Amino acid sequence: MTLKEFKEHFFKRLSPLYPDQEIESFFRILIETYLGLRSIDVHLNPDKKIKLKKLDQLLAARERLVLFEPLQYILGETEFYGLHFTLNPDVLIPRPETEELVEWILNDLEAGTNSRILDIGTGSGCIAVSLAKQLPLAQVDALDVSEGALNLAAHNAELNKVDIRFLQQNILETESFETSYDIIVSNPPYVRNLEKTEIQANVLNFEPHLALFVEDHDALIFYRKIAELAIRSLSSEGKLYVEINQYLAEETQVLFKETGFKEVELRLDFAGKPRMIKASL
Template sequence: MTIQDIHNRFIEELQNLYDSTEIQAIFRYYIEIRLNIIDSYLFNDDKLDFEIKGFDSDLNQLKEGKPIQQIVGRAFFYDYFFRVNEYTLIPRPETEELIYLISEQYNKELELNVIDLGTGSGCIPITIKKIFPRANVSAIDISNEALAVAKQNSEELNAPVNFIQQDLLLEFDLNQKFDIIVSNPPYIRELEKADMHKNVLNYEPHLALFVTNEDPLLFYRRVAEFGLSHLNTGGKIFCEINQYLGKETKEMFQQFYKNVILHQDISGNDRIIEVYN
């Protein structure tokens, strides 16, 4: 099977599910991960012949709506590939903007104490550790399965992180204070499910995605409360937020903190909240 054969099969099998731009992106991602081909000039080389174990199964899963990242077991985030599975969210480009904002505000040589609340695949704390090699980085998650993936990512990317199994919604004290508290908690309301693609609804963990319509800021209140007892003097909280609840999220944090800044993402949507006293 040549690269062109694979390309033709992708177009033939997926054209009723995705537009041509999406098919090209999926194809390139698949080739890069499955065959480790990065150089674009090789994509059109019919002399290259491959045997891909499980190719038909991979294609069938794509037709069923399974995300390409879960099929190949890797998702690209910031400058790194992270392992992902059904227990972890697939990292989004919007979350990269959260990392960029933090990286711009601190000297890379500082010995910062950082914690990520609700870590999933570990992409946030691991990337922060790569950017700030002298930082002491911790992360919590309720899911032991997600933490297993995060620990594997930490080891493979040589970015030591202290992972802790903990339910954020329960009261707990880590007997430690932090310069940065970061979180990308569940924030999608149940009412927003109707607008979501089935590859998210059917394949990504609802535990990490959804909150009730009645109390959509539940996790943000807990982050705010956690910060009251765990944030160092001069420390900051950074959270990714629901773009439709920017005003409400800002007002909630203002009940606890003096300074609350709402940042827009590259598309102009309310996306990040920055908080400090």
């Protein structure tokens, strides 16, 4: 099969399922990943034959897209804050909104800081690794309940040449931390079950529900526990940063204030949705 023929078949198979612009993006990324080619190469050499082994990989990827599997899982990798991360279905796919949370922390800190930082629910390690990379003198700890997530996060730390201490803990069963921290950050589960109707199939069917969903009757369970631990574990000038459910922004702010935080700042994400909170002692 030639490049031109594959592209025609690719679009025909996916066009009932995705917008053309998204299909074009899928195609561009796949031929770059599997064939080492750019889109312009398809235009310049449309009759170039695709080797059978490579064609099998491309067709397999296409069929996984038909099932709405996220491209990041198909490729087993993604980019976050300019760094390369390995991915698998044990962890959530890092989002641009979370990059904004990392940016907020970095803007508040100096590159030469030796702050102690804790990332709760590290998943792929995207937050912890990005902070450790940008703050080489900081001491970064990262915890998660999932052994699979921690193994992947440790791999990503090694991949990006940063030193992080990983801890396997269930935050809801944690009574205290063994050390104090200057920064605690978390992107915990916050999507209520009632919001599942808003979730796209590629997320609902493939990303780990353990890292996504909370019960409707106690949607702030993780924030309550994190706030209680943070108020006792942060240094005097310490700060807590969290990503939040846009529909529960006011309730989350109130929770932090009632826990004892003196300053609670809400920020909007790039789409204008309430997405992040910084709570200061």
